[in-house]
Amino acid sequence: MYDFTLFIIGVVLPYIMMATFGIALGYNFFKFMFLPRPVMWAIFPAKKNLASIFITIGKRIFSLPGPRKFDKLIFTLAWMFHIGLIVSLSLHAKYIFMPHLPLEYEIGSAAGMFAAIGSFGFLIRRIYDKKTESYFSDYLALGLLIVTLLLGQYIRMFKLIDSIQVWSWIQGIITLNPVLPPADTLFLIHILFAQVYMMYLPFKTLIHPIAIFYGQKIILDQRHIRR
Amino acid sequence: MNLEKLFDEYRGLSDAKVRPQEPKVDRFLKAFREILSKENNWAFLLPLKLSLEACTHCGTCAEACPVYVGSGRQKIYSPLYRADLLRKIYKKHFTWSGKLFGRLVGAKEATEQDINALSEAAYRCTICRRCVLACPFGLDNGLIMREARKILAELGIVPDELKEEGVENQINFGSAPKIPYDALINILDFVKSEIEENRKNVNVEIPVDKVGAKYLIINNAGDYLSFLDTIRGIVEIMNYVNEDWTFNSPKTGVFDNVNYGLFYSDKDLLRVIKAHLETFKKLKPEYVVVGECGHSYDVLGHLIKDLIPPEERPFKVIHIVELYDKFLREGRLRLDKDKNPAPVTFHDSCKIGRCGGIYDEPRRVLAASCKDFREMFPNREYNYCCGGGGGFALMNKYNFPEFRMKTYGRLKMEQVKNTGASTLVTICANCKRQFLDTVSYYNSSINVSGLSEILANSLVY
Numbered sequence: 086m087y088d089f090t091l092f093i094i095g096v097v098l099p100y101i102m103m104a105t106f107g108i109a110l111g112y113n114f115f116k117f118m119f120l121p122r123p124v125m126w127a128i129f130p131a132k133k134n135l136a137s138i139f140i141t142i143g144k145r146i147f148s149l150p151g152p153r154k155f156d157k158l159i160f161t162l163a164w165m166f167h168i169g170l171i172v173s174l175s176l177h178a179k180y181i182f183m184p185h186l187p188l189e190y191e192i193g194s195a196a197g198m199f200a201a202i203g204s205f206g207f208l209i210r211r212i213y214d215k216k217t218e219s220y221f222s223d224y225l226a227l228g229l230l231i232v233t234l235l236l237g238q239y240i241r242m243f244k245l246i247d248s249i250q251v252w253s254w255i256q257g258i259i260t261l262n263p264v265l266p267p268a269d270t271l272f273l274i275h276i277l278f279a280q281v282y283m284m285y286l287p288f289k290t291l292i293h294p295i296a297i298f299y300g301q302k303i304i305l306d307q308r309h310i311r312r
Numbered sequence: 313m314n315l316e317k318l319f320d321e322y323r324g325l326s327d328a329k330v331r332p333q334e335p336k337v338d339r340f341l342k343a344f345r346e347i348l349s350k351e352n353n354w355a356f357l358l359p360l361k362l363s364l365e366a367c368t369h370c371g372t373c374a375e376a377c378p379v380y381v382g383s384g385r386q387k388i389y390s391p392l393y394r395a396d397l398l399r400k401i402y403k404k405h406f407t408w409s410g411k412l413f414g415r416l417v418g419a420k421e422a423t424e425q426d427i428n429a430l431s432e433a434a435y436r437c438t439i440c441r442r443c444v445l446a447c448p449f450g451l452d453n454g455l456i457m458r459e460a461r462k463i464l465a466e467l468g469i470v471p472d473e474l475k476e477e478g479v480e481n482q483i484n485f486g487s488a489p490k491i492p493y494d495a496l497i498n499i500l501d502f503v504k505s506e507i508e509e510n511r512k513n514v515n516v517e518i519p520v521d522k523v524g525a526k527y528l529i530i531n532n533a534g535d536y537l538s539f540l541d542t543i544r545g546i547v548e549i550m551n552y553v554n555e556d557w558t559f560n561s562p563k564t565g566v567f568d569n570v571n572y573g574l575f576y577s578d579k580d581l582l583r584v585i586k587a588h589l590e591t592f593k594k595l596k597p598e599y600v601v602v603g604e605c606g607h608s609y610d611v612l613g614h615l616i617k618d619l620i621p622p623e624e625r626p627f628k629v630i631h632i633v634e635l636y637d638k639f640l641r642e643g644r645l646r647l648d649k650d651k652n653p654a655p656v657t658f659h660d661s662c663k664i665g666r667c668g669g670i671y672d673e674p675r676r677v678l679a680a681s682c683k684d685f686r687e688m689f690p691n692r693e694y695n696y697c698c699g700g701g702g703g704f705a706l707m708n709k710y711n712f713p714e715f716r717m718k719t720y721g722r723l724k725m726e727q728v729k730n731t732g733a734s735t736l737v738t739i740c741a742n743c744k745r746q747f748l749d750t751v752s753y754y755n756s757s758i759n760v761s762g763l764s765e766i767l768a769n770s771l772v773y
């Protein structure tokens with residue numbers, strides 16, 4: 086029975102998750118690509134060519150100028166959360182190539198902490214800040230995220246899992262020769278929640294990168310200035 | 313006044329307009345469905361759907377919204393709350409997740425009460441688009457409110473000031489305030505005699521309806537009635553540089569640059585654009601110069617290029633401040649700053665700055681013509697709307713002016729006061745109108761002025 090659970094969560098679900106996420110991402114990207122927008126309604130200063138639009142979008146993703154100017158709390162939380170998450174995910178992605186990295190433990194723990202504090206902050210802000218509107222779907226997303234992050238952090242800090250095992254599990258998925266994941270209940274819950282979150286996200290709201298790409302591009306597209 | 317409360321304690325639309333007792337849900341949903349289709353929403357479908365679907369309800373946009381901040385941060389005035397009135401209905405009726413999970417995902421069946429509330433809430437946002445700058449995704453809650461107004465307009469829910477007394481008057485009489493030809497000519501004669509009296513030995517010409525002039529200056533007709541100093545300034549400057557120019561009159565069609573369709577309907581927006589084009593066709597100018605007005609610059613300077621093929625608009629469009637700036641850079645204006653010694657500050661109108669990209673030109677003109685030019689803070693793209701945007705400056709019925717003054721007006725007044733300036737300059741007639749109301753509401757001694765009269769006053773003969 087335990088092996089069957091391992092098989093479903095560690096072997097079947099990753100493919101379902103990747104397919105769901107990928108299809109939702111592609112569907113939304115193309116859906117918005119083909120929606121008409123004959124009217125340009127930029128916010129100035131706007132950009133004159135595609136290259137500077139993309140550079141500006143890239144900068145805005147990291148510098149978050151809106152939150153930085155208007156809401157320092159969400160800026161700090163968003164920054165902590167996203168940097169923490171990006172570093173954490175990069176350390177997960179390294180399993181595609183190698184089982185270990187120098188200073189992985191220290192960097193990963195700090196990143197996980199950052200991401201966890203950020204997401205806890207989001208949760209508290211949603212509960213107490215009257216500027217936000219929150220529905221069950223928002224709390225569910227945050228709940229999944231927080232559980233995933235905390236378990237990941239716990240597993241990493243107490244070194245509960247052998248990284249060679251994780252490496253071979255991920256290699257198996259990528260090479261389409263799946264093997265069972267490490268048989269640890271906490272690890273199993275961690276990867277289950279992470280995958281449910283990834284599948285849930287596109288259905289809760291538009292995936293962030295797509296929203297940022299189109300939203301920022303719309304307001305950065307130069308209007309008809311003669312200069 | 314005995315109007316039912318629909319959203320907050322204010323009303324901008326009458327019961328006769330909103331018809332709160334009449335069932336509207338089905339018609340509302342039909343109109344909503346239509347604006348979600350490519351055929352019917354040829355203007356803004358992509359940003360609308362994006363803004364409806366991508367919002368994470370983080371509320372970052374709230375602090376950027378002058379209504380929210382000016383109201384003492386009341387939740388019902390946050391951009392998110394207002395936009396969600398429409399977003400919830402969208403989710404419930406037009407997304408499968410909303411249909412399946414309802415309130416769990418923030419979806420809500422449209423009710424008569426919701427539509428009544430939305431009718432008023434859509435007129436609590438000036439569509440100033442400042443909140444767009446705050447949203448990490450660049451989502452546009454102002455656009456959502458504009459599209460909500462569009463749906464409501466299909467149900468006949470539009471303020472008279474914008475539709476009957478705005479668009480319809482303009483198309484039928486040439487200007488929203490219905491200024492007849494003779495009255496316009498009398499006004500211009502008065503302007504001419506005034507300038508000639510003040511500037512001895514100066515011969516003033518005011519060409520009207522001249523065909524083929526280089527510059528056709530089309531003003532906000534409100535300036536002919538309420539801001540004659542601005543008209544006087546324009547006439548004086550154009551005479552000073554001895555340019556080939558003209559105003560126009562009801563005899564050649566529409567002589568009012570406004571287009572209130574921008575605030576509530578793509579159809580009426582286009583009707584007014586077409587009426588403008590008919591007029592320009594008769595007058596054949598090289599340049600259409602948009603007089604001191606913001607939203608008309610948005611339409612004639614920008615939207616027209618998206619909506620009308622180039623062969624149907626064989627002229628260039630510039631804002632009058634760009635023309636002044638050009639004269640200045642060409643060295644055709646001799647100015648004496650000492651003639652404007654009082655401290656002056658400048659208000660960036662949303663449609664000219666944030667949406668229009670004109671920030672530097674008015675600053676160059678003011679720096680050259682005033683001794684003490686001071687920035688207000690925040691400024692440029694971060695400036696607060698005056699509170700007259702989205703048609704608000706015209707909406708004076710019921711207790712709506714009180715809303716304008718107590719939210720936007722209060723915030724704006726504080727911002728202007730902080731500069732210590734005694735003159736507030738803006739290049740939009742609707743902003744001027746709102747400022748005049750605000751200044752009188754708050755018993756302020758600040759002088760509200762257009763740019764043309766300030767520049768004209770500094771001319772050296």
Ligand code: SF4
Nearest residue numbers: 377437440441443454
């Ligand atoms: S467009 Fe302006 S008034 Fe409307 S919600 Fe945004 S900031 Fe507020």
Ligand code: SF4
Nearest residue numbers: 367368370371373447
């Ligand atoms: S800032 Fe953007 S995502 Fe956040 S609530 Fe406002 S519109 Fe929605």
